[in-house]
Amino acid sequence: MLRIVLFSTLSCACSLVMAQPAESSTTQNGLVAVYQEALNNNSDLAAERAGLAAQREAIPQARAGLLPQLSLGAQVNDTHMSLGLKQNDTLGIAEGRYKSDRSSQMIQANLSQPLFRADRWFQLQAAKAGTEQAEYQFSAAQQNLILQTAEGYFSALRAQDALATARAEEAALFRQLDQTRERFKVGLTDETDVLQAQASYDTAKANSSLASRNVQDAFQGLVRLTNREYNALEGIRHDLPILPPMPNDAKAWVDRAVAQNLQLLASNSAVDTAQETLRQRKAGHLPTVDAVARYQRGDNDAFNLPNPGVDIFDSPVSQRSVGVQINVPLYTGGLTSSQIREAYQRLDQSEQQRESMRREVVQNTRNYHRAINTDVEQIAARKQNIASSQRALEATQIAYQVGTRSIVDVLDIQRQLYNAVREYNNARYDYILDNLRLKQSAGILSPNDLLELSRYLKPDYDPDRDFLPPDLAKPISMTQRPSLRP
Template sequence: MLRKTLLPLLLLAPLAQAVAAERATLMSVYAQVVEHNSDMAAARENYLARREAVPLARARLLPQVALDAEAGDVRSDRRQVEQRSGSLYRLSLDQPLFDLSRWFDYKAAQSENEQAELDFSAFQQQLILDTASSYFDTLLAEDNLATAKAELRAFDRQLQQTRLSYDAGLSDQNDMLSAQASFDRASANLIDSQRRSEDAYQALMRLAGQAQPALAGIRHSLPVQAPVPERAEAWVEQAMAQNLRLRASQAAVSQAGQTLRSSKADHLPTFNLAVGYAEGDSDLMDSSAHFGQRSGNQRDSSVMVQMKLPLFSGGGTSARVRQATHELARTEHGRTSLEREVLEGSRNAFRAVVSDVEQVRARRQSIISSQGSLRATEAGYEVGSRNIVDILDAQRDLYNAVRDYNVSRYAYIVDSLRLKQLAGSLSPEDLRELAGYLKLDYEPERDFLPSDLRG
C-alpha cells in the first residue's frame, strides 16, 4: 500500500511548493530538485522504460495478426514464355495455445515492473534525504560562519584590550603574543568557514539545478524528541517489512525465479493456433509448376493447430537453465546481504537519533556552562587571579560549544529522516513538517544561538 501511494505524492510534490519572496525554503528547494535534477530525470525515464516489460511480454501471449500483399508480374519460361500480372493478399492470425515459457516470461515481467516501481520509489526517497541533507548542511555552514565571525570579533576585542594593557605596562609580551595567536587562529577559521559555506551552496545548486538565494533557517524551537516508537526492534521490524530497497530485492528474486521456470519450460512442447486467409491471382498463390493452368482469382482459408517439440538446440536450452539458476542464486545472496545491511542500518540509525537527542540537550547545557565559565574567568582576570590565556581558552571553549550544539541539532534532523528512509516511510510530508519550523527572517549572525543564550 505504501508503494502505491508514495509515487503520486512524490511526482506531484512540485505542485505543493512553498516559495518565499527572497529566501529559499526547504519545499521550494525540493520542488526544484524534483523538476531540474538530472539524476531524477534519468531515474524517471528508466522507470518508464522498465515498466514496458509487461506489455511486451503480454504481447507474446496475444494473437499476432499480419496482412501481406503482393502485386507484380509472373513470368514462366518453359515450352514457351508466358507472363501474367496479378495481386495477392494474405491475412494470418497466430495465437499461442500452450507455451509455458512465454507465460513465465510474462510473470517475470510483472516482477520486473514491481521492482522498477520500487527502485524508483527508493530513489525518490533518497532524493528527499539528499535534499534535506544538503539544505541543512548549508544552514550548518552558515551558522558555523556566523560563529567564526563572532569568535573573531571576540578575539579582536581581546587583542585590542591586551595591546592597551601592554602599552600601559599592565601586561607582558607573552599576553600580547597569546592574544595575537588566538586572533590569527580565529582569522584562519573564518576563511575556512567561508569556503565551506560557499561549497555547501555549490552542492545545493548542483542538486537543485540552479543557484539558491539565502535559505530560511530552522528555529531553535524545533522539538528534539526520541523516535516513536521508542523501541529499536519496532523500527527494525518496520524496516524489514517496508524498506523499499529490500522489497525491490525481493521482487528481483521473484523475477529470477520466473526466468528460471521460463528457461526450463523451453524443453516442453508448444501448441499454436494458426488461421490463414488468402485471396488473389491463382498463379501468385500456387507454385510455378501450375503456372498458366488456372486463371483468375483464388480464395484459400486454413485453420491449423501446430505442435512443436524441441529436441536439440545445441545445448543452448540447458545453458540458459544453468545461467538462470546462477542468476537466481545471485539475487538471493544479494537479498540476504541487503537484509543484514537494513537490519544493521535501522538499529544504528535509531541509536543515532537517540544519541542526537541527548547530545542536543548536553551541547545546549555546555554553552550555558561555557558562558558562565567565561564570565567567571573575566571576573578573575579583573582581580588578578586569572591571566589572559585563561580568558582566551574560555572564549575558545565557548565557541567550540556553539559549533558542537549546531552540529548536533542538524544531525538530529538528518538522522531522523534517515531512520524513516530505512523504515520505508519517508515522504515529502516529512519535509513539509520540518518546513513548519522554518524562520523566513533567519539571520545566521543573530540566530546561530537560541535567543535565550545570546550574550
C-alpha cells in the first residue's frame, strides 16, 4: 500500500541520485544532497518515526489479551505455634505448654485461555486501525519533509536572487546619481534632480541591506532543517520547462487527492479506530468466557490436610483442576455506559475532523492547480515586462539627456524594471513550489520530484550573474556595474 512503499521509495530515489551524476546535480550543495541531510538529521521526522514504532506495539499488546496466560508461583511458610494448656484430668491433659513448628512448601501453575472476549477482540481491531493511521501520518511526514526541503532550498535561492536584483538596482541608481551630479555641475539640471536621485539611491541601498539579511535568514532555515551550515547553493537554470499541470483538469486532481491524500487517509483510519473503540466499549456489557487450568504440588501442610505436622499422607501432594469460567457484568457503577457515550462522541469528532480535512484537501488541490496555471502566465508576462521595461528605460534615459523627460521619469522606469525582475523570479519559484504542493495534496509527492528538479540545477550558479536569463540579464548584469562607493 501507499503508506508502506513510500519510505522505501524515498531511499531508492536517493540512491538513484548518487548513481546518475550525469543526469542531475549531486554536489553537497544540491537539492537532493540537502534533502538527504534533512532525511538523516531532521528531528521532526525522527520523532514521527519513533511515534510510529511505539504505535506498532499496540497490536501485540492488544493481541496478548486473546492469547493464553500462564503463570507459575511458589510459596514457603514457616508456622510456629505455642499454646498454654490447663490441667484436665477428664481429658488426660496435664498443665503445661504445647509447642508446634511446621513448614510448608507449594508450587502452582495457572493457565487461562480466553474463549469469548469480545471487548479484547475489538481492542485488537482498534489497535490495527490506529497503527494504520500512524503509518499514513508517518508517510505524510515524509512527504512534508520533501516539501519543507524544497521550500527551504528555493526560499534561499529566492532570497539570493532578490539580493542580486537589489544590488543591481542599487548600482544602477548609483550610476544615475553620479550622472545627475555631473549634469548638475555643468548646469544641465537643478539640485532637485540630484536630491531625487539621491533619495532613490538611499532607498535602494536600504533595500539591499534588508535583502542581505533575508538571505542569511533563509540559509538559517536550512540549518534548522538539516543541522548543517550552507554558504552557497546550486541555482535553478532558466531553461526549466514551464508547463501547465498534467492533466490540466482540476477535477481529475481533486479525485486523486480525495483518494490518495495521506492526511485524508489518516483521517479515514482515525474514524475506523473510533468505530472499533465504540464496539469495544459496547462489548463491556457482554459476558466473558475463559478456560482455566491449575496444577498445585506441595507437602501435607500446604494443602491443610488433617493432622497438621504429621505426615500421614504420601508427600508431595499434587492437585489438578480444569474448568470454564463465565463472568457476566451486571452493574459497574455506570462506567460501561459512560464509556459508550464517550466513544460515540469520539466517533462523531473523528468523522467531523475527516470531513473538515476532506474540504481542506479539495480546496488546496483546486487552489494549487489554479496557482500553477497562473504562475505559467505570470512567468511569460513578467519576462516580457522586463524586456519592455528595458527598452522603455533606454528610451527614457535618452529623452532625459535631451531634456524631454525628467529625472522622475527615469527613476520610475528603473523602479518598474527591477520590480519586474523581482516578480519574474518570484513567479518562477512559486511555479516550482506550487507544483510540489499540488503533488503533495494529491498524495503523489516523492523524492523523484526533487530528482527531476535537480536536473535543472546549475552547480556554478552565481546570483549576481544568473538571476535573469542571459538574453535579459546583459543590460542590467552585475558585471556591467561599477563598484559601489561607500
